[in-house]
Amino acid sequence: MPTITGVRCRPFPHPLKQQLLVDVETDDGLIGTGEAWWGIASGPNGDPSAPFAPMVAAIDSLLAPRVVGRDATAIERTWQDLADWAYRYGDGGIITSALAGIDIALWDLAGKRLGVPVAELLGGACHDSLPAYASLPPLRDADLLARACETGRAYGFRAFKLHEIDIELVRHARRCVGPNASLMVDVNGHFDAVEAVQFGRAMADLDVLWYEEPVRPMRHHGLISRVAGQQPIPLAGGENEYTLDEFQRLLATGAIRWLQPEVTKIGGLTPARKVAALAETAGVALAPHNFRIGPSLYASVHWGFASPGTQWLELPWIAGGEPFPCGATLPPVVDGRVALPGGVGLGLR
Numbered sequence: 001m002p003t004i005t006g007v008r009c010r011p012f013p014h015p016l017k018q019q020l021l022v023d024v025e026t027d028d029g030l031i032g033t034g035e036a037w038w039g040i041a042s043g044p045n046g047d048p049s050a051p052f053a054p055m056v057a058a059i060d061s062l063l064a065p066r067v068v069g070r071d072a073t074a075i076e077r078t079w080q081d082l083a084d085w086a087y088r089y090g091d092g093g094i095i096t097s098a099l100a101g102i103d104i105a106l107w108d109l110a111g112k113r114l115g116v117p118v119a120e121l122l123g124g125a126c127h128d129s130l131p132a133y134a135s136l137p138p139l140r141d142a143d144l145l146a147r148a149c150e151t152g153r154a155y156g157f158r159a160f161k162l163h164e165i166d167i168e169l170v171r172h173a174r175r176c177v178g179p180n181a182s183l184m185v186d187v188n189g190h191f192d193a194v195e196a197v198q199f200g201r202a203m204a205d206l207d208v209l210w211y212e213e214p215v216r217p218m219r220h221h222g223l224i225s226r227v228a229g230q231q232p233i234p235l236a237g238g239e240n241e242y243t244l245d246e247f248q249r250l251l252a253t254g255a256i257r258w259l260q261p262e263v264t265k266i267g268g269l270t271p272a273r274k275v276a277a278l279a280e281t282a283g284v285a286l287a288p289h290n291f292r293i294g295p296s297l298y299a300s301v302h303w304g305f306a307s308p309g310t311q312w313l314e315l316p317w318i319a320g321g322e323p324f325p326c327g328a329t330l331p332p333v334v335d336g337r338v339a340l341p342g343g344v345g346l347g348l349r
């Protein structure tokens, strides 16, 4: 039995692209690497370590002491024990975000030990390749938007997701990408329900594939349902839900067409398999959320490939795809699609 001998946080402070990697080591000398949720960017004037400090504290003081000494192959059991114990600190948010770092590392470790990719551990790939979209940051500028679309197209993307709240910028982006590219619009819950309906109706002639998190509060399922019923663009959402129960309730509304769980918020790949099954039973497509190039993205890719209902993968497209602080690289995109990464475990490169 490979025994866990250490859990180590590897923080990468950055004003905008901070990351928190988590290494789990076993007594046979293997190391698996996961990634916890990165927190909300501090911006240029904030402490670049502050966004992930709560997750570091949860891992170091609460979770790691309960993980060391365990059987590294008992991933589900470890997840259940940690979640059952730590729910008193919250069954979502900081705790599941921290737990994700350890859980993803354990899956990476299992793949490395067995010499197989994580997707194989999850049941094997259901797809030869998957469509991926370039997820642009909020740019708020027509020239920057045009440049990001141009560089994304050159990289191989054929689909682009905007984080813009100005209808003229959405119109501009549709012109930039041309009529054949897919265009998604994510407003991160910027609008109240009336504004969200107005914005959706204003996009009616722009061939927008999905309208993501249109309304604030972003987890108000009643308002999401209202917006779904009163404007023409199909909705996507779910990146701010944490528990199986929350996903089940969101899916029961019938208001969303694409479910976007964030593997680092829900607690890693162990619950991700179950969320995918919930989406499958609800007839809702899976489109894993991600906005970091690191173990979390690679975990999402393996999970996406192993889930039959996956329709899209999100790849961050910031400053022309430049590497994130941990140094991992963006998977190649060929004619709008990505392949399963090679190698064992997560195959992080």
Ligand SMILES: [Mg+2]
Pocket: 186, 188, 212, 213, 239
């Ligand atoms: Mg989003």
